[in-house]
Amino acid sequence: MKKIEAIIQPHKLEDVKEALKDIGIDGQTISEVRGHGRQKGHKEVYRGMEYTVDLLPKVKIEVVVPDARCEEVVGALARAARTGQIGDGKIFVLEVADAVRIRNDDRGDAAL
Numbered sequence: 127m128k129k130i131e132a133i134i135q136p137h138k139l140e141d142v143k144e145a146l147k148d149i150g151i152d153g154q155t156i157s158e159v160r161g162h163g164r165q166k167g168h169k170e171v172y173r174g175m176e177y178t179v180d181l182l183p184k185v186k187i188e189v190v191v192p193d194a195r196c197e198e199v200v201g202a203l204a205r206a207a208r209t210g211q212i213g214d215g216k217i218f219v220l221e222v223a224d225a226v227r228i229r230n231d232d233r234g235d236a237a238l
């Protein structure tokens with residue numbers, strides 16, 4: 127199994143959720159996070175004063191999928207989240223050792 131962690135622009139969340147639903151991915155965890163990439167945030171003017179805003183709001187989506195579906199899901203996430211502008215986000219893929227459905231002890235792919 128693989129865990130796909132996508133950090134995306136918050137306004138792309140609905141498009142991304144729709145794309146996952148379209149390919150039959152049900153389980154997911156969504157969090158509101160803050161971060162920056164290589165531009166290290168940017169400067170913003172608020173009430174005439176310039177502030178350095180170095181952590182921008184992003185949304186993190188975590189999806190654990192069987193190995194065989196990983197590329198398909200990464201592709202769907204990237205297509206749905208892309209605007210072509212800086213700050214579009216990033217996708218990380220991690221190995222997952224096991225999964226357990228707490229209700230009935232299903233393990234591995236069966237627990238997803």
Ligand SMILES: Nc1ncnc2c1ncn2[C@@H]1O[C@H](COP(=O)(O)OP(=O)(O)OP(=O)(O)O)[C@@H](O)[C@H]1O
Pocket residue numbers: 133160161162163164165182184211212213214215216
């Ligand atoms: N190396 C990293 N490790 C962990 N999180 C990261 C990393 N790079 C980016 N992120 C997360 O992804 C968000 C979006 O990153 P961003 O798309 O700006 O990356 P970038 O490398 O600067 O690419 P771009 O040039 O397209 O902006 C960041 O706010 C941060 O939360």
Ligand SMILES: [Mg+2]
Pocket residue numbers: 162163164165166212213214
């Ligand atoms: Mg950036």
